[in-house]
Amino acid sequence: MKLNTGFDISASALTANRLRMDVISSNIANAETTRAKIENGQYVPYKRKMVVLDANQQSFSTLLDKSLNVNEKTTALKGVRVTKIVEDTTPTKLVYNPNHPDANAEGYVEMPNVDTTVEMIDMIAAQRAYEANITALNASKSIFQKSLTIGKG
Amino acid sequence: MTILNGASFKRMEAALFATEARQRVIANNIANAETPNFKRSEILFEELIENAMGVNTNKRLEGFKTNERHITIGKGSLGLPRAQIVTDHTTAMNPLTNNNVDIETEMALLAKNQLNNQLYANQITHEIMMKKLAITGR
Amino acid sequence: MSQIIPMNALSLQQIQAKTAYNTQVKTPTTSEITKTFGQYLNDALTTVDQLEKTVHQKNDLYLAGKIDASELMIAANEAQLSLQLTSEIRNKMIEAYQEIMRIHV
Numbered sequence A: 001m002k003l004n005t006g007f008d009i010s011a012s013a014l015t016a017n018r019l020r021m022d023v024i025s026s027n028i029a030n031a032e033t034t035r036a037k038i039e040n041g042q043y044v045p046y047k048r049k050m051v052v053l054d055a056n057q058q059s060f061s062t063l064l065d066k067s068l069n070v071n072e073k074t075t076a077l078k079g080v081r082v083t084k085i086v087e088d089t090t091p092t093k094l095v096y097n098p099n100h101p102d103a104n105a106e107g108y109v110e111m112p113n114v115d116t117t118v119e120m121i122d123m124i125a126a127q128r129a130y131e132a133n134i135t136a137l138n139a140s141k142s143i144f145q146k147s148l149t150i151g152k153g
Numbered sequence B: 001m002t003i004l005n006g007a008s009f010k011r012m013e014a015a016l017f018a019t020e021a022r023q024r025v026i027a028n029n030i031a032n033a034e035t036p037n038f039k040r041s042e043i044l045f046e047e048l049i050e051n052a053m054g055v056n057t058n059k060r061l062e063g064f065k066t067n068e069r070h071i072t073i074g075k076g077s078l079g080l081p082r083a084q085i086v087t088d089h090t091t092a093m094n095p096l097t098n099n100n101v102d103i104e105t106e107m108a109l110l111a112k113n114q115l116n117n118q119l120y121a122n123q124i125t126h127e128i129m130m131k132k133l134a135i136t137g138r
Numbered sequence C: 001m002s003q004i005i006p007m008n009a010l011s012l013q014q015i016q017a018k019t020a021y022n023t024q025v026k027t028p029t030t031s032e033i034t035k036t037f038g039q040y041l042n043d044a045l046t047t048v049d050q051l052e053k054t055v056h057q058k059n060d061l062y063l064a065g066k067i068d069a070s071e072l073m074i075a076a077n078e079a080q081l082s083l084q085l086t087s088e089i090r091n092k093m094i095e096a097y098q099e100i101m102r103i104h105v
Helices: A005-029 A060-067 A116-147 B007-031 B046-053 B103-136 C012-024 C030-064 C069-101
Strands: A037-039 A042-044 A049-055 A080-087 A093-096 A108-111 B041-044 B084-087
Touching: A005 A049, A005 A080, A005 A116, A005 B103, A116 B103, A116 C069, B007 B041, B007 B046, B007 B103, B007 C030, B041 B046, B046 C030, B103 C030, B103 C069, C030 C069
Parallel strands: none
Antiparallel strands: A037 A042, A049 A080, A093 A108, B041 B084
């Protein structure tokens, strides 16, 4: 087991969680945006975005092995990667507000399908995951540093 | 007469120099973390050694030769690969600035590089201590 | 069948055979002792060389990312300790020799 891949794996998790945090910030900021973009000549509200995480790690040595068609008998340790950002397909909320400039004929406004409470919970999860990965990276670092002191003193 | 000239010593020396070069490249990457259209670079050295060793691979990369009398690259003894600096042109996370520098990755590489630097310096010290012990007898 | 043979019953040939056997088991001479020490030193240096070659191999393996740093440190320490031991033994031997040579006859 190579210990210094522990750095790469933790770093990939940190990147993924930071991106997740960015997506959550975007969702919270646009919780009330009714005019996100124009589709078919009409304004559509903001759709909640989600990240798709994948256990994958691209490094030079894995790409080299793939190109040489090496059979990986042992499963390689993998990091995490955000493969895509997708839109949430849950339907948008209809709120009765006839004085709103975007109200339709019946007086309903289409609001984004963002639930701020859910976003807050996701935000805490992303933050804790980030901190946990920082701890893991620090642990890898101190293990390495300690092994450098073998034979000294 | 040169005393410190074993093949293994030369490789460790090259690895040490590669860590120092890598330190500069990473510092450059971090400094340009917000620059638009900046692509990060990295130093390849350990990967070249791994490739040259061909350990646990069925095929080894060999250089393409246009003439039989050319010297083969990548085959034969381990040799001394030279550290290469490559620019990473993978797509950026941030489409606005077109910048693919990721602070977490750079910090992790920095930590790893620093520890490797210490380790290679230790190994070189070990070589020097052995030679000194043999010469002075103490 | 063991029987106690009285001394005057032994023939001269039997006594000669017995003494010849006893002289075969003799203490080693000084030159033989020094030869065995030289052999020991030779073997020790071969071991040290082997350990140092192991360190070089492990260096390359680490650069390729196959082994861990702790293995490298332990191998390096082992090589250094064995060389130090061999070197100290040689020094002590030389000091002992010089001490003996200083004895006034």
